Amino acid sequence: MSKDIPALYGSLVFNDKVMRNKLPKDMYKALKKTIQNGTHLELDVANSVAVAMKEWAVENGATHYTHWFQPMTGYTAEKHDSFISPTDSGDVIMDFSGKELVKGEPDASSFPSGGLRATFEARGYTAWDPTSPAFIKDNTLYIPTAFCSYSGEALDKKTPLLRSMEALNKEAVKMLKLLGRDDVTSVNATVGPEQEYFLVDKELYNKRRDLIFCGRTLIGAPAPKGQEMEDHYFGALKPRVSAYMHDLDEELWKLSIPAKTKHNEVAPAQHELAPIFETANVAVDHNQLTMELMKKTAEKHGLVCLLHEKPFEGINGSGKHNNWSLTTNTGDNLLNPGKTPAENIQFLVFLMAVIKAVDDYADLMRISVAGAGNDHRLGGNEAPPAIVSIFLGDELTEVLKSIEEDRYFGKHETIQMDIGAHVLPHFTKDTTDRNRTSPFAFTGNKFEFRMLGSSASVANPNMVLNAAVAEALAQFYEELKEAKPGHMEEAVHELIKRAIRKHKKVLFNGNGYTEEWVDEAKRRGLYNLVSTPEALKEFISDKNVKLLTEHHIFTKEEIFSRYEILLENYVKTIEIEAKTLHEMLAKDFLPALSTYAADVAKNAAAKKAFMPSVSTASEESLVSSLSGAYETLSSGLDSITEVLAHINEKISGMDSMQDAANTCLNEMLPIMDSLRKTADEAEAKIPDEYLPYPTYDQLLFSV
Numbered sequence: 295m296s297k298d299i300p301a302l303y304g305s306l307v308f309n310d311k312v313m314r315n316k317l318p319k320d321m322y323k324a325l326k327k328t329i330q331n332g333t334h335l336e337l338d339v340a341n342s343v344a345v346a347m348k349e350w351a352v353e354n355g356a357t358h359y360t361h362w363f364q365p366m367t368g369y370t371a372e373k374h375d376s377f378i379s380p381t382d383s384g385d386v387i388m389d390f391s392g393k394e395l396v397k398g399e400p401d402a403s404s405f406p407s408g409g410l411r412a413t414f415e416a417r418g419y420t421a422w423d424p425t426s427p428a429f430i431k432d433n434t435l436y437i438p439t440a441f442c443s444y445s446g447e448a449l450d451k452k453t454p455l456l457r458s459m460e461a462l463n464k465e466a467v468k469m470l471k472l473l474g475r476d477d478v479t480s481v482n483a484t485v486g487p488e489q490e491y492f493l494v495d496k497e498l499y500n501k502r503r504d505l506i507f508c509g510r511t512l513i514g515a516p517a518p519k520g521q522e523m524e525d526h527y528f529g530a531l532k533p534r535v536s537a538y539m540h541d542l543d544e545e546l547w548k549l550s551i552p553a554k555t556k557h558n559e560v561a562p563a564q565h566e567l568a569p570i571f572e573t574a575n576v577a578v579d580h581n582q583l584t585m586e587l588m589k590k591t592a593e594k595h596g597l598v599c600l601l602h603e604k605p606f607e608g609i610n611g612s613g614k615h616n617n618w619s620l621t622t623n624t625g626d627n628l629l630n631p632g633k634t635p636a637e638n639i640q641f642l643v644f645l646m647a648v649i650k651a652v653d654d655y656a657d658l659m660r661i662s663v664a665g666a667g668n669d670h671r672l673g674g675n676e677a678p679p680a681i682v683s684i685f686l687g688d689e690l691t692e693v694l695k696s697i698e699e700d701r702y703f704g705k706h707e708t709i710q711m712d713i714g715a716h717v718l719p720h721f722t723k724d725t726t727d728r729n730r731t732s733p734f735a736f737t738g739n740k741f742e743f744r745m746l747g748s749s750a751s752v753a754n755p756n757m758v759l760n761a762a763v764a765e766a767l768a769q770f771y772e773e774l775k776e777a778k779p780g781h782m783e784e785a786v787h788e789l790i791k792r793a794i795r796k797h798k799k800v801l802f803n804g805n806g807y808t809e810e811w812v813d814e815a816k817r818r819g820l821y822n823l824v825s826t827p828e829a830l831k832e833f834i835s836d837k838n839v840k841l842l843t844e845h846h847i848f849t850k851e852e853i854f855s856r857y858e859i860l861l862e863n864y865v866k867t868i869e870i871e872a873k874t875l876h877e878m879l880a881k882d883f884l885p886a887l888s889t890y891a892a893d894v895a896k897n898a899a900a901k902k903a904f905m906p907s908v909s910t911a912s913e914e915s916l917v918s919s920l921s922g923a924y925e926t927l928s929s930g931l932d933s934i935t936e937v938l939a940h941i942n943e944k945i946s947g948m949d950s951m952q953d954a955a956n957t958c959l960n961e962m963l964p965i966m967d968s969l970r971k972t973a974d975e976a977e978a979k980i981p982d983e984y985l986p987y988p989t990y991d992q993l994l995f996s997v
Contacts, residue, residue, distance in 0.1 A: 304550040308347055308428040316346035329425050340392030347428060348377060348390035351435040359435040361398035361420035364451045366406040366859045370582050373400055374434055396422050407449055408855025417444040423452060426579045429549050438579050447852055451753035454847050455575055458760035459483060461845040465767040472774055473640055480623045483760050485577035487752045488568040489584060490559055490612035492600040493535060495996045498988040499598040503878045509602035512875045513970050515977040516608045517991035527560045534595060534997050542591045551580045561610040562994040578753045603747035604670035611671035612748035616755055619740035620644060630739040636693045639786045646793050647770060648741060649684060651762035652734055653800035656682035657821050657832040662755040664826040666867040668747035680824045681815045683802040685732035691803060697787060698794045731806035761847050826864050827955040833857045861951040868958035875966055876934045879927055882986045887976055890984045891920040923976040930969040937962045
């Protein structure tokens, strides 16, 4: 790895330093004004930026450019065009205009639109997002863009996120000015998404149909050792993993992605990467790039990076912890409680706005992380339950309680930690513990939303969080603007007292994994949307449509289109898994099971022929067990085929996509779970040499 990390960092990014050097001063100032204040970008500025961007890209080996966008497929998309432009003399020049920078035109009807675009309505546009820096990858200039239809509907994940950032900025600045902060002109949501993943050997991966087509194992008996010894978490990095992480860091740093922390996670073969905070839309772009580079770098090391939420049954799945905070243009973190949070009215207003937002729109928060993969993970002992609740910790809980009860909150005592060995240094104990079972936890000066699945875009949850907090702030503003001069602190106190009484039901500092909490949450009236089909029904509820349309995040048509897209993605995922399981059982597992059972029977017959008095009871019992499994699995294959036909009838007939999703949940998944149980029990009895695919112990412990 290069030792000159500062020179390496951002070397392939059209960043502020490059813009300052390449652009005329007036053009640089105009572009910075657009980036910082969201003002309109004139065509002459775009032309100047395009020339500078092209020159810089060509100097760094780029021959093509692409408008890089995030359609509703869950992946990114790109169409590459070269810089070449023919001349009259038969030569070519390298050319790139402002018009080409600002606008591209992919085929809108070929991406998920949820009915917004028919096949014959093909035109769509990509529009440059100047707030997210362009970069070079694979000799191509990548230009981050939004994606919309010919009639202006958002067909991507970036556009609603940018809209939510504008809504949050508007309401946060209004509130701060009401509180006397005239120096603040903008507020940004900042995000740091931690990324969990698995690494497996590529040769082994290529022998598993389920991993190739689905990203997760559909059958597989547990290895003798899983994560029981708790020895993998923060353990020493194995050489192949360490080499991979070093290369990945270098690739990320070239693109200004601030990868900071790396370590082994709890499950064998599981790891984590965590970046430093960035503005929300840049963090979203960078996380998409991170996932792509994780996969690409793994290939170079003979590995495969698995980003599915639950690639292996019986051990931890992978999440993506979304660390979210609010920062002003003056550099203040609005969620920093300071030394005396009980007296910090600015902090208390924004803290209470977040609590209100999460309580009012907990269903939308759950919807923002919904997906077939994440359903396997949520509620497991490594992930929060599907119930959205907030952990504040002892100090802040006590602060709010004291306000509710109109009593004085004394300053929290600072405690020096003395571990008992004199050679070890003393240090200050944090004022609150951390709760790893909480879906939405306050962790010092930010909130950590822990329900996200590892493969998901972080655009959706941040869009929802931004919009919900914007709405809470707007409602608080309407109350506080009536405060008499000199009585703002008293008005804030009364507002928080009313709000905490209404919304404290969402606060929970205990163990979120227990059945007692599920029962308690039900008594409190909290949502427990355990499955994606169940959650998505709430997306189109009146209150959620009202929130998202009033803050101009979506039109009503865009909401219903996304509802259809999310349901369709769920159905297609389950269909692919069911077809893969059918093929894997029919072509791989059942022949292996039959062969082994026949060999056992043959050996038993040979023993009996050689010595009739020898017992073959064990062999007979094993053959009987394997034969029973064979019959059960064979019958299950017919059931899969029948339910697949049932699902297709619903999709092609008059039934809704919601009905098809419900069929997947209530009919297909129970069949798949039952078949898996039978197959896993049988696999445990079959020697590895009979199995045509690698087992869990090989996959999890071979790297």
